[in-house]
């Protein structure tokens with residue numbers, strides 16, 4: 563058994579080990595990831611998401627070692643979606659993208675905004691019909707009500723848009739994103755943008771400002787997704 567060679571994988575932080583006859587993943591992390599995993603799992607228990615027969619679940623946590631800042635989760639086997647998208651047939655890809663689109667709409671409907679929504683952080687166990695989510699380092703937002711169109715647009719554009727674009731041709735991106743984005747108005751403070759790359763492109767294109775129009779931010783995000791897109 564081995565971990566897939568996904569984008570930005572860091573073997574000095576994440577390792578697959580055997581403990582008491584069970585395969586687990588040990589990850590150098592922060593307490594916040596552990597807390598967010600517990601909160602996300604609780605939210606999914608109260609507001610279950612089942613998409614095309616697959617139940618959405620957080621990979622089971624078995625230990626948080628506060629002193630050494632080590633998170634242990636049970637190794638969950640199945641198709642890692644980054645590997646899957648790189649190697650699957652076009653029929654399987656279209657089917658998966660349709661499932662992911664349904665997933666996004668369900669997340670919007672149930673107020674489940676998982677910050678690390680990227681293909682490499684999703685594993686599908688087809689045999690047991692489970693969609694596992696790993697990686698909860700980025701901020702999650704859990705609501706008791708549906709997310710607004712504007713809020714959801716910002717959520718997807720902020721991170722997942724570029725992450726998925728790097729693995730999908732334009733026509734496949736359209737299957738996933740068409741109809742999800744609404745126009746955004748207003749301003750955003752530079753201090754609220756976490757991506758260093760995004761901040762640098764904003765500065766170079768629009769000057770060194772404390773605030774940028776959301777239209778300008780969208781332009782940069784479109785550019786970044788386009789540059790990442792395989793041609």
Ligand SMILES: Nc1ncnc2c1ncn2[C@@H]1O[C@H](COP(=O)(O)OP(=O)(O)O)[C@@H](O)[C@H]1O
Pocket residue numbers: 565566568570571572575576587589621622635636637638639642682683685696697698699
């Ligand atoms: N519990 C798990 N079961 C199976 N694979 C896992 C599990 N946890 C992590 N992985 C794999 O290890 C990779 C890195 O783990 P992740 O938590 O995403 O760390 P990072 O924050 O470095 O991205 C994931 O992309 C996934 O492929």
Ligand SMILES: [Mg+2]
Pocket residue numbers: 682683696697
């Ligand atoms: Mg990850």
